[in-house]
Amino acid sequence: MAIDLPEGLSLERVDGALTLVADDGLSMCGDFARELRRLRPANVSRELLVRAARVRGCDHPRALDATAGMGEDSLLLAAAGFSVTLYEHDPVIAALLADALERAAAVPELAPVVARMRLVRGDSVGALRALADADASARPDVVLLDPMFPERRKSASVKKKAQLLQRLERPAQDEDAMLDAAIKARPRKVVIKRPLKGPFLAGAKPAYQIAGKAVRYDVLVPAQL
Template sequence: MREAAMDPLIIDFTTGAVAHRRQFGGGRGQALPRAIGMKGGKTPSVVDATAGLGRDAFLLASLGATVTLIERSAQMHALLADALMRAADSDVAEIIARMTLLHGDAKELLADLAPEVVLVDPMHPPRGKSALVKKEMRQIREIVGVDADAPALMQVALASARSRVVLKWPQKADLMAGLPKPSHQITGKSTRYDVFMVG
């Protein structure tokens, strides 16, 4: 049986999962803010080098961080730009004001940005399980591909960040090849954050 045609991908920062996570997600106690270094009153500035749907960037901005999102896919960038524009005139306008979207390859942009913290969330390796990944993630993979240059991006991030680099990675996956051992890891249900302290 053929799979039904998928609805077009739309990014929305005002409703659905994003709004729920902002209200009920657990604030700075969540794994991502902890990995970024949001503790003891600290609110680092962050570059999200692989913006994707922008949800992690939005979460961090909702907790007070200034976030620069980099997206190299023209299609994903357009979807993000549209979502940010719509949300700028809503009850989350104050959060959106802390988010800046750039179009380009993070490997080329990071050095000039001199970021405090870099978040890297590349397309994850295909899972061994036969269960289909979420429809949304399949749509993103169709748009952005497989991020074969993720190790190269990580090397640039490690050379550019002033405080730390955080790699979002499947919880049970091997460490990304060619990288130093992370300083520490923070694990969630299906995802872990490999944290590399630098500088």
């Protein structure tokens, strides 16, 4: 499938990985092997996201990542035992993520984790709205939202990644529509990733928060709204 790219960007195969390359030398690819240390059971259980998403009394929790990006958050949830459906609407990012998942499936330590991850290339808002009238067995236990936010982190590596993502000229996300659709899908939780001092998504006050040094997770419980 042909993918239109902004001027100055190309998709190339570099050392076996599909890579987004800029003509100024910046590049980015998905590499879940870098996350192996975080995926160890003793480590993943301490991850802020996993703590925020944890569902009591559910042996086989399901999550819907409405803003998958490069999939790192979904990878953590899958390592913690969630079955995760990832939605990514940008075709370039979806292609990079699909390639990362395919390569990870060939790594013995990663294969059982990515087996619990399913990528859907498309709009998550429409999918969430369709769940509003669905049977309870079809609804996810957790919906994860991580909309784009400028200057969210300050590390040099993330800055380079953010620069490339911004060049894709992704359309602005309608935060109100996204949150409304997530709540109406009636999961047990909506988990929202935010900058530590950033405003609430669409002004919605969470039931509780789990915060770290750079980011926080706002947790909404739709049944209580």
